[in-house]
Amino acid sequence: MRLAELVSLNRMGAAHRFLGRDDDRRVRIGVRLWELAVRASPVLSLQEVAIPFMVGVHDVVGHHVQLSVLDGDEVLFLERLSASKSVINxxxxxxxxxxxxxxxxxVLLAHGPADLRERLLAGPLTAYTPTTxxxxxxxxxxxxxxxxxxxAYCPSYVHEDALGVAAPVRGADGRVLAALSVVVPNDAGAQAVVPALRTAARGASRALGAPTGREGPAV
Incomplete structure (x- = not known):
């Protein structure tokens, strides 16, 4: 693309608030483009259903509560609730x-496609900490x-001071759509967050129309 065409596109984007500029003149996504992207999001209904349950868990644990989905070979985090004194995340x-x-x-990998699991099991796998x-x-x-x-219960997988716990959120067909997780301090009390998290994940699943009895054994 020629420079003149690029400049014209930037000006058009700024005029419609699709693009903006930071104080250092770098181009960034504008408010209008962000608004359209949020409204068109394929995961919007999932987020709307999950957020009240996330708030309930956050009231209990007082640290990070997250909602994530599978995207390719990675986990993509859609929402997060935190507090000022939350553990590192x-x-x-x-x-x-x-x-x-x-x-x-x-959680997403365990319930995801078999070919994805086999591909990742073929490696390579990089450790973030000795317990990854x-x-x-x-x-x-x-x-x-x-x-x-x-x-899933993961002490010190990404950072030695933090522990992650995640439970599946299922859709109307019983498939796992997302993972609801918490990141809390890696200490002896961490196991106590599991019942609250699993209850919230089951609640979100029921709100999405999931059949009952698919959550695994009780803690």
């Missing part, structure tokens, strides 16, 4: 992580545990 809204390296990703699931044999065992117990 390396993710953000619209951020991504490898599926094998987080509680959300493990980064070998094929261990990853296969962890995924089996996630399917059996109905949630």
């Amino acid at each position: 390396c993710t953000r809204i619209a951020g991504r992580l490898p599926l094998y390296a987080s509680s959300s990703g493990l 699931t980064a070998t094929p044999s261990r990853l296969r065992a962890v995924l089996a545990d996630v399917r059996k117990q109905g949630y």
Whole structure:
């Protein structure tokens, strides 16, 4: 594209608020383009259903509560609720992580397509910390545990001070649409958040029309 055409497009985008400029003159997404993208989002109904349940979990745990979906070979984070004194969290809204390296990703991978699991099991798998699931044999065992117990429990997978727990959110056909997760301090009390998280994930699933009895064993 020629420079004159690019300049013209930038001006047109700015005029309609599709594009804007930062103080340092860098082009950024404008308010109008953001508005259209949010309204057209294919996951908008999922977010609208999940947010009240996320708020309930956040009231209980007081740390990060996240909603994420599978996107290619990664987990994509759609929403996050946090507090000023929450434990460290390396993710953000619209951020991504490898599926094998987080509680959300493990839930989505465990219930995702078999060919995706086999592709990731073929490696390579990079460890973020010494406890990250980064070998094929261990990853296969962890995924089996996630399917059996109905949630993923991941101490120090991304950061040594943080622990992630995630549970599946299912749609009307019973398939896992998303993962609801918390990131809390990696300490002895972390297991106590599991019942609240799983209850919220089941509530969101029921609100989406999911059949009952698909959540795995109770804690």
